[in-house]
Amino acid sequence: MRSAWFVVARREYMEGARSKWFVFTCLLAPVLFVALIGFTAWAQLRGGGKTARLVLIDETPEAIGNDVAVALEAGQLGDGQRFAVDLAAPTTDRGALARRIDVGELDGYLVLPADVVAGGGRVVYRGANASSNIDMAILEHSLRTAIVASRAHSLGLSPAQATALLAPVPFETRQATLAGPEVNAGAAFALAYVVSFLLYFGIVLYGVTVMRSVLVEKSSRVMEVVVACARPWDLMLGKVLGIGMLGITQIAVWIVLAAIASTFEGRILTRFAGEDAASLALPSIGAVRLALIVLFFLGGYFLYAAIFAAVGAANESERDAQQAQMPVMMVLTVASVCFPVISGAPRAPLAVVLTTLPFSSPVLMPMRLLLTPVPAWQLALSLATLLGALLFALWAAARIFRVGSLMYGKRPTLRELARWVREG
Amino acid sequence: MTEAVVALRDVTKRFAGHVAVRGLSLTVPRGVLYGLLGPNGAGKTTTIRMINDIVRPDTGAITLFGALSPGRAAQRRIGYLPEERGLYPRMTVRRVLSFLAELRGLDRADVAPKIARWLDRLELAKWADAKVETLSKGMQQKVQFIATVLHEPDLLILDEPFSGLDPLNADVLRDIVREQKYAGKTILFSTHLMEHAEQLCDALCIMARAERVLEGSLADVKSRARDSRNAYHVEIARRNGEPPAALAERAGVAVIRAPGNSGAYDVELLPGQSASELLRRLVDSGEEIVHFARSVPTLHQIFVDHVRRHEEAAAAGGSGNA
Secondary structure (H helix, E strand, C coil): CCCHHHHHHHHHHHHHHHCHHHHHHHHHHHHHHHHHHHHHHHHHHHHHHCCEEEEEEECCCCCCHHHHHHHHHHCEECCEECEEEEEECCCCCHHHHHHHHHHCCCCEEEEECCCCCCCCCCCEEEECCCCCHHHHHHHHHHHHHHHHHHHHHHCCCCHHHHHHHHCCCCCCCEECCCCCCCEEHHHHHHHHHHHHHHHHHHHHHHHHHHHHHHHHHHHCCCHHHHHCCCCHHHHHHHHHHHHHHHHHHHHHHHHHHHHHHHCCHHHHHHHHHHHHHHHHCCCCCCHHHHHHHHHHHHHHHHHHHHHHHHHHHHCCCHHHHHHHCHHHHHHHHHHHHCHHHHHHCCCCHHHHHHCCCCCCHHHHHHHHHHHCCCCHHHHHHHHHHHHHHHHHHHHHHHHHHHHHCCCCCCCCCHHHHHHHHHHC | CCCEEEEEEEEEEEECCEEEEEEEEEEEECCCEEEEECCCCCCHHHHHHHHCCCCCCCEEEEEECCCECCCHHHHCCEEEECCCCCCCCCCEHHHHHHHHHHHCCCCHHHHHHHHHHHHHHCCCHHHCCCEHHHCCHHHHHHHHHHHHHCCCCCEEEEECCCCCCCHHHHHHHHHHHHHHHHCCCEEEEEECCHHHHHHHCCEEEEEECCEEEEEEEHHHHHHHHHHCCCEEEEEECCCCCCCCHHHHCCCCEEEEECCCCCCEEEEEECCCCCHHHHHHHHHHCCCCEEEEEECCCCHHHHHHHHHHHHHHHHHHCCCCCC
16 A cells, blocks of 8 residues: 555656656757757857948057958958958048948948057947947957057067067966865856756746646645545645656756767867867766755755645635745745855855755755855754755645645635644 | 444534534434435535544544544545545546545555446446546546545545436436445435435435534434324315315314315314314215325425524524624
């Protein structure tokens, strides 16, 4: 004979796994996600696939305009040029250029003021593509090279000396960790954000799924049969476990897909980032930290799933429940808004507090773990608080469930909810 | 005296603003078809929910199967069909039945052939793998009934089992309920339809305004009702319309009802008047009597009389439902 919670969990899992929605999010969502990121990156790099036409108004006595134009036209866009540059006299009518940009004959114009080499004035670019980060980066880089070269020349340096002077200063940040290889700080930062956001979305997604599942049982009136067969505690626990397993399955599928993709990681990064690829490679998380992250995710999921289940039991329609879940969502969202607080100062007292409170620790502690070593006592305290909170939430939710699952009509007030918990 | 399968003693349940059940005692003996009757809002469903441990009584005691309190152990031996019917709309009939049986502790392998048999019996076999939401309401109700009996419970609790069923399906259900009784099960069902109760019940309890109005076996209830009235059924041959003079004289006759033009009359005598006197007058007046009998009220009449009297008393005594 099976325990009731097991039967309930298996039903939630099997019915969930059979749904089209689940198959869709398991397989298609990551494909779409990667495709979207890939497409965005590709489109940015290609600049829409069109050579940008610029007019360069050169007011400098040194006539550096030509050098700037050569540097700009050297920039490649796939097989074609990224920029095509026309030099123009200082007297050129700016209004006419603006009108040409307006009708699409021209993408923009650049004005090099007379004293720019001497260190005064300000180069201004006006164009339809001013919002393109990559175009603007190339533009700035070309300008800087030409102007600095001109300044070097006026100081009497040879081109070789100028090159030596301009040689890049290699600077790199590495995340200090207790164990494992040091990692690039930027990559660690990116990983911490991505992981925390995934945890946040996972908790919201599956928490809301639990709430929906309760609402379906209420609105289809199947609840009364079910509560006559099993204890509310078994029903709650089974539901939360079953849907949790569904979430874990989904994440496992995603990890497998990511692992397959990561065998191509080097090639993908090289394609996008050239020789810097090695420094961008994702740091490995390590088994201990991975286990801790999973623990915090599960704890957070259980805590919020119990609360969402109680919201479902206390309400009747999806619309009522949507309103009632707002405060819960707000708490989680506040936690995710605190991401910069953690990444900015992962060891500050505020970060310690935020990663100990059970409502924010599930998303914030993993981030802190990925950024800095966390003392064992803080980890233990955080996990203990989370465990206490989730046990209380499950217990209270089961009691609300018991009373609320058969209540139809008016939504209970907070005071009534408290009474349900006391008397449940 | 047979063992009581369900025994309530002085059970009271209050909800926020009102008393749903007040001081209710009742006994359902083993192997009996027991009707819980009452107008809407009398407290039938709350009583049934307390027996199923869905709500708990504020005071009083409920004993099930002689020794158990409402709860897990008792639930396994109960098959409960709630008034609010519902199944998981997206699950197939077979899976939803299997799930509910397993939830009550049955093994999946054992339950499969039983499901097949019941679906066959209720002419639902070809819907076994259809989603519940594609079934008609009547079919869904039959599926839900299967879920109630699948684990072969000792006690069936059916809350308004016939509501929403067409006459054909209601007949099928009534046959199965009788069959369950002959198989030794105890059945407690609620209804506000007296015809069903009269056809099915062995014993009954009438509730009104959260209280018990009357309890007993159907035969007892009927004979008590018969004895409490001085009413007779008279049929006279070849007589239409106007009652015979012997009845029309109204000597000691309180009420005459002539249902149709058949020569049949329902007569109620004033207290103290004897039936022999009336019969002698009829014979003396030369009428040809073909039938003369003490009349037994229908359950419907008993119900209406008692509930009305109870409500009048409650109204006169000031509403206790504040």
